[in-house]
Amino acid sequence: MCAHEGKQYSNGSTFISQGSFRLKCVTFHNLTSTLEVLSCITPAGIEIPIGSQLEERDKVFECTSGNVTLKSSPGRSGKCRGVYNVQDEWVEDSFKLQCTPYGKVELKSCITKDGVEIPLGSAKRVPAGYALECVQIDGNVALRTAKTFDCETGAGEIKKFGETWNEGNFVRRCVNYGVSSIIGCYLDGVGSIGLNQNVTSGNLFYMCINQNDQFKFRTLKAQQ
Structure with missing residues (x-):
């Protein structure tokens, strides 16, 4: 018994x-x-x-x-964290999460302080002018500056990292973090002018100025 x-x-x-x-x-x-x-x-x-x-x-x-x-x-239709249904999305800190079957929480994207959503594994330009990327590193997800990222011209054209182009009276180069950096000036019929350099052509004097990261292109009458 x-x-x-x-x-x-x-x-x-x-x-x-x-x-x-x-x-x-x-x-x-x-x-x-x-x-x-x-x-x-x-x-x-x-x-x-x-x-x-x-x-x-x-x-x-x-x-x-x-x-x-x-x-x-949790089963296939089980809630995540006891609250969220399958396919529900919500934001925690700087990340957008989604509830998937069996109560598993999946990270979908990163959210910048400006509210820009960047899908995991992608990069986007933020209003400040540089690019951020949402990446997974050693099992952790991080939102960081994207070192190599395409640049966008004032006309909306895409330029690759390292590429140079003329925009107005300035020469720009696509550098780190998707920033288009001014590296000189340009004028049709005269060509390129280095930063803080001057060129005289005919009776005109051209100045390419960089003063405390303030860029200016000036045209003056050459002194006789």
């Missing part, structure tokens, strides 16, 4: 304990006895063999082997 929770059970008989396990009474020749766990029982009353799992409603139940326990985790 086996005693369990104030009741007696005969050898070979089975019963459900705590609503979660099916037990069996095993009596030996020396009249000692033990209770053997045969399976787990879900809240809906479905029996799960040891070492197996079953999806029931919005949860997955697993009957673990060894020290037998009944574990539960």
Whole structure:
């Protein structure tokens, strides 16, 4: 006989304990006895063999082997963090998250302080003029400046990193972080003029000025 929770059970008989396990009474020749766990029982009353799992409603139940326990985790339609439904999206700190099946939270994008959304693995230019990228590094996601990124001209054309072009009276180069840097001046019929250099052509004097990162192109009458 086996005693369990104030009741007696005969050898070979089975019963459900705590609503979660099916037990069996095993009596030996020396009249000692033990209770053997045969399976787990879900809240809906479905029996799960040891070492197996079953999806029931919005949860997955697993009957673990060894020290037998009944574990539960979110199912395909289970909520994330007990709050969000599958496909729901929300923002935490600088990241947009999405609830996916089985209660898994997936990071979709980074959000800049200006509210610009950058998908994971992508880069975008922010209002300040430089580019930021949303990247995964050693298992962690970071929002950082994008060192090599295309530049955009005033006319909306895209220029590759390292490319130079003329825009108005200035020569620009696409440098780190998607910034178009002024590297000189330009005038049709005269050509390029280096920063803080002057050129005389005919009776005109041209000045390409960089003063404390303030760029100016001036045309004066040449002194006779």
